[in-house]
Amino acid sequence: MESVVFGLIGAGGIAQSQHLPNLSRAPHAFLKTVCDVREDVLRQMQQKYSVPHATADYRSLLSDPEIRAVVVATREDMQAALTIEALRAGKHVYVEKPLAETSEACADVVAAQRETGRFVAVGFNRRFAPAYRKAKEIARAEGGAWNIHYRISDEYWRWGKGYPPGVRVVHEVCHIFDLLRWLTDSEVASVYCAQSRADDESLVLTFRSGCVASIMSSGYATMDLPKERLEIITERGAVTVEDFVELRTFGFAHREPVLRFAGHTHPDREFTHKYLLESEGAAALFALRRLAWTLRYAAEANVPAEGQQPPPDPREVRRYLNETSPHWNYMVDKGWLPALDHFAQCILRNEPPENAGAQDGLRASLLSHAAIRSRDTGAVVFMDGDETG
Numbered sequence: 001m002e003s004v005v006f007g008l009i010g011a012g013g014i015a016q017s018q019h020l021p022n023l024s025r026a027p028h029a030f031l032k033t034v035c036d037v038r039e040d041v042l043r044q045m046q047q048k049y050s051v052p053h054a055t056a057d058y059r060s061l062l063s064d065p066e067i068r069a070v071v072v073a074t075r076e077d078m079q080a081a082l083t084i085e086a087l088r089a090g091k092h093v094y095v096e097k098p099l100a101e102t103s104e105a106c107a108d109v110v111a112a113q114r115e116t117g118r119f120v121a122v123g124f125n126r127r128f129a130p131a132y133r134k135a136k137e138i139a140r141a142e143g144g145a146w147n148i149h150y151r152i153s154d155e156y157w158r159w160g161k162g163y164p165p166g167v168r169v170v171h172e173v174c175h176i177f178d179l180l181r182w183l184t185d186s187e188v189a190s191v192y193c194a195q196s197r198a199d200d201e202s203l204v205l206t207f208r209s210g211c212v213a214s215i216m217s218s219g220y221a222t223m224d225l226p227k228e229r230l231e232i233i234t235e236r237g238a239v240t241v242e243d244f245v246e247l248r249t250f251g252f253a254h255r256e257p258v259l260r261f262a263g264h265t266h267p268d269r270e271f272t273h274k275y276l277l278e279s280e281g282a283a284a285l286f287a288l289r290r291l292a293w294t295l296r297y298a299a300e301a302n303v304p305a306e307g308q309q310p311p312p313d314p315r316e317v318r319r320y321l322n323e324t325s326p327h328w329n330y331m332v333d334k335g336w337l338p339a340l341d342h343f344a345q346c347i348l349r350n351e352p353p354e355n356a357g358a359q360d361g362l363r364a365s366l367l368s369h370a371a372i373r374s375r376d377t378g379a380v381v382f383m384d385g386d387e388t389g
């Protein structure tokens with residue numbers, strides 16, 4: 001099968017949990033060169049995924065004429081600049097979200113994309129999550145979405161990546177802005193955002209289609225609570241999705257009431273959860289996360305875990321959680337692999353991809369910053385129709 005030759009810049013967290021394993025198994029992609037400024041990580045990843053070349057200098061990767069496409073997964077402070085440089089070197093670019101910290105930097109990527117005519121995909125992978133594709137199909141067929149609620153909550157935001165307080169709306173909620181625009185096929189008309197404390201927020205959005213949506217975003221949940229939940233009220237009924245694994249329909253006599261979606265196989269981890277999620281759906285998800293959380297809690301507090309004597313050995317628990325158990329955040333299928341493979345296929349066919357593009361990255365950024373303005377002023381912020389040109 002024909003495949004696109006890729007380079008990867010930034011072999012950190014998301015690259016190790018998704019892009020490296022996915023590039024090594026995506027049918028239409030071949031990873032030729034991995035790049036990271038951390039030499040130890042670079043060598044480890046090169047060896048683990050049998051990547052032919054490794055370099056600490058991204059410019060040498062960009063000057064390789066055989067490489068047609070680049071995945072940029074450094075951090076948001078440099079992703080826009082690297083994307084522009086890669087576009088100007090003639091590469092197609094899959095860049096992680098958020099495209100940039102400022103809307104101005106996102107607009108520069110939009111301009112470079114137009115100037116070079118290359119494709120840009122922004123890592124809003126939820127557009128490719130199998131459960132969400134099905135939810136969108138049902139919502140459309142049942143008269144469209146009128147009211148949507150989305151919860152995105154986790155504990156690891158507090159574990160720290162060095163972000164200042166109050167920017168979760170830029171780094172995490174950007175995913176949901178993009179998802180809601182995609183689900184409704186509509187632009188946001190207004191945003192309101194209120195917080196109880198930094199990074200614990202409620203947002204209300206109105207759409208040009210007439211739909212309204214609310215987003216609960218919290219960096220104060222615990223890891224036994226599955227991270228995301230989607231609820232859509234359509235013209236004739238409702239659809240819910242529990243953390244990407246279980247879709248339920250309500251009010252439609254002709255539809256399956258429950259559909260289950262296998263999770264995401266992680267090459268390093270035990271894989272049975274994929275089949276558990278497929279056969280038991282949300283019940284398995286809750287049980288897996290509760291088990292891991294209980295073990296971790298018991299080890300940290302030095303108390304027996306449920307049904308166990310004596311307290312678990314903290315080193316064993318750490319090994320289990322970090323190396324063996326299904327990954328807290330990456331066990332469910334949020335669409336990372338199909339997003340990347342679709343991008344590669346479109347490059348091969350020279351067809352515009354369905355991935356979120358540079359303009360979608362800019363739209364998400366404008367919405368994040370509108371939400372911050374709303375939070376700061378207490379006012380509803382109305383979006384212009386043509387901010388992205």
Ligand SMILES: NC(=O)c1ccc[n+]([C@@H]2O[C@H](COP(=O)([O-])OP(=O)(O)OC[C@H]3O[C@@H](n4cnc5c(N)ncnc54)[C@H](O)[C@@H]3O)[C@@H](O)[C@H]2O)c1
Pocket residue numbers: 009010011012013014015035036037038041056058073074075076079096097098123124125171
């Ligand atoms: N789509 C998703 O589900 C998802 C999930 C997590 C993170 N992300 C996004 O992915 C991006 C990366 O996040 P992360 O958690 O992997 O960060 P990270 O800090 O773990 O990894 C970034 C890597 O880039 C490397 N790097 C930095 N500058 C470089 C340079 N000039 N050349 C080569 N390598 C360089 C670093 O050494 C590091 O290994 C962020 O924008 C983040 O928001 C997306």
